[in-house]
Amino acid sequence: MERSVDSTVEPVGLTISQSEPTGCGAWALFNPHNRMHRFFVLAFICFLSFGSYFCYDMPAALADQIQKDMHVSASQYTLLYSLYSWPNTVLCFFGGFLIDRVFGLRAGTLIFSGFCIVGHFIVSTGALFGPDYYWMMEAGRFVFGLGGESLAVAQNAYSVSWFKGAELNMVFGLQLSFSRLGSTLNMNIMTPIYNSFRSSFKSFEDYQVLGAALYVGFLLCIFSFMCGVAMWILDARAARVLKRKKEETGENIRITDVRYFPVSFWVLSIICVMYYSAVFPFIAVGKIFFMGKFAFSDSAASLLNSIVYFISAGASPICGILVDRTGMNVMYLLISTIGTLISHLLLAYTWITPWLAMIIMGVCYSLCACALWPMAALIIPSNQLGTAYGMMQSIQNLGLALATLICGAIVEASGYLMLEVFFICCLFIALIACVVLYLVDDYYGVGLNLTAKARARIEAEERDRAEIMASHSEASSQSESVHGEINYDVLTQPRDATALRHRFYSFVAPDAEEPVEMYKARTISLSRRSVVS
Template identity: 50%
Template sequence: MCFLGFGSYFCYDNPAALQTQVQGDMKVDTTTFMALYAWYSWPNVILCFFGGFLIDRVFGIRWGTIIFSIFVCIGQVIFALGALFNAFWLMELGRFVFGIGGESLAVAQNTYAVSWFKGKELNLVFGLQLSMARIGSTVNMNVMGLIYSRVQEMLRSTGYTTLGVTLMIGGVTCIFSLICALVLAYLDRRAEKILCKEQGKTGEVIKLTDVKDFSLSLWLIFIICVCYYVAVFPFIGLGKVFFIEKFKFSSKEASAINSIVYIISAPMSPAFGFLVDKLGRNITWVLCAVVTTLASCIMLAFTFWNPWIAMCLMGVAYSLLACALWPMVAFVVPDHQLGTAYGFMQSIQNLGLAIIAIAAGMILDSRGYLFLEVFFSACMCYMGQVILKPLSVTGGDLNLSSRKREKLQKLAAAEAENQEKLRCQNEDDLAKLQPQNEFSLRNRYLSRLGAQLPGNYAACHLSALAHKSVLK
């Protein structure tokens, strides 16, 4: 289950690991290069709403996982063929197909986890899945450059052919994920027969009409999600050349430091998740993550300090924000709207990533890395000043401690139970006051006299009798 998404996350950042090679071999500028990330995000602006539906209602969890894994494999093959044939438009098509399978495969992975581990070790399983995903991204950052060099030595040539072969070799990880999907399907089918268990369901009920009921707090959470992630992921996509040009690192060193965000998030995400669960104060943690990320952006933009410091801070902040931000949705949205809220949040996130990926490339081509880092810093400042402050006012219990939130939840549960009891009592009182027809009144009178009623009367009209105990 953990290895199911390994290939997807490994190949997602193939362009970042080979930025210099892609731009050099395909002869494209940074704006065109960043379109590879934009094309991955475009299909997920819509598929975030329908991925869970396709798994629940159309394919089923087993076939859905296999189909999305096949999309990932096909997308990576098309991406590699685009490099082999020196056709950048084909590479963009490959990223589009890859994106169709990538995000939906993550939904399938989470569905398997809930199906197999709900009620026991679920948080640990989610933490392990996230860690394995980050390991896939880290291995990609540090390995793809070496593979390119080895392929270049074997072919004794450079250019788009070497790039295509390298990307094709990277696609082996996607085949590995497909094998994991097939094994999971076998295990799940076997468990269905032995344990009489049902296929997993995502639990997501998507109703676009719920959007009109979203509160201001929820919209502010959406904006925070977009502003933060568009300042982190596009930078990682462009970071390798930045470290080479500004800090004069070698290609290997630049890949290593560019992957430090993923390396740190692998072990820190489960730890921070446990910490936020125990302490609460979600808005405070989000604010800490934003300030820390802002500090790292400023260090990278205006200083020549060792960039390991700034990137380590960014890795810690990224892990902290993910653990504090995403659970906040459940605090401001009713349970029946959670699927719609999370789907909309992912949709807006992918829309923002698609647009900012292209914008970041244009800024870099026209103004350079300094203006790019200033732009990312402005996103952080905008979050801190314009969004987080009103969110702390309108967010209700978002910044409560976990103990206080638990007390409020218990009070709310007790109040709901009292309301339900009162409702039932009122219904009983109303039932007693309802007028009865002549037939019911006669049966009621006869039953009080102790008369034996016919069997069909007793079966059909017991609700009209005042003393059912006399009917023997």
């Protein structure tokens, strides 16, 4: 487990050089030695995925318009989400590995952000050309998926690189908050933008209006790409000024190393995929669900459907601080799973206002994200975190790809009640996995459910142990240097009887300083041997 970062020192893993920046570079906001600079960098980290999150849920925001303007069924519509997830069943894992071992974090961020830009441009252009080019929208979502989740892996890696220990949960929460701000903004402005374009460009066909509206997301993807460029510059400067050392273990990290990931990691991955399979696919079809069961208007259904993201934008940092201060990640994961299960039961079997269920889901979703994702950093070595996060998101996207296909089929065959039953089953599996994770953690002593104070105490003990080992290592090196200065010409000279006797005693009792003590040690040794024999 990593050390917490003190407010007066540099991040863990950074070694401060003796030279301080000068000029405007010495200002607190731009000085890598200063804590304020790290939070300045955090703003760019948070906006790295803003554009991709905005574009990811564009089909949900314009679900009714897409199905009508492009003349597609519910299963064809949900295919837009499946095609995003399918490449990430493999690429997320390889994306994390490429970030770790091939591209590097900085170049990898820009490469994957570029895939998002190109992919959404193809989606928008396909809609602009009309229903006959719906295949182009599907292809664009596939290309968009090549970058979207791997970009999130890079974002997580940046967060772990700049923030560790007690700050990490809060940073993950804030990062999620900004990302979901993009999703919330998308849910609430895309329908007004579509209607505005429709009234402004009356000569346009409906599908052309749809295509023009989708280009808004293309511009925001470019904005996120520019944040990636800024992160390249800031991270490279910090590495130069702080003499940042790349963490190496001397091991050759291979993709097959995932075989040695502990059981707790795989249980955590099961919770991840089952929990999110009950949230994201629901949001994808939620707008039409609210319009059908509760007779909400288009704008009211969009607002209600976005409430999960809206709440997470504000609640995620608070939940992150809560988990930071108290620990007990597994307990919070269990609470969030139960809360989300209750919200789906309310939506499925009651006519209570859906606002209550969606508010519960929003709070639990925020708490789950802040408790779940940082646990990977407690389980996996830091030099394999990119691969670990990639594997988690690969498993998650495999589940989401299947879940969205199942959702489309269930809606067409049996309606939304059976769809809610499917979500409830997913959450029951996640709940069982939470209990298993608690038992595995208790058995192996990983410490995922420890309180923050207990973790701090263990960290202090590990630091003391590391310092003792370092001092012993230093003493050993000094001893070797002393032996290197021995005059071997003296050792090869003939010795008298006293010198030979002292030489013999030095083997019997090497710590004794006087011949009398050597004699006593030898006598005791012989007496013990006789007793044993």
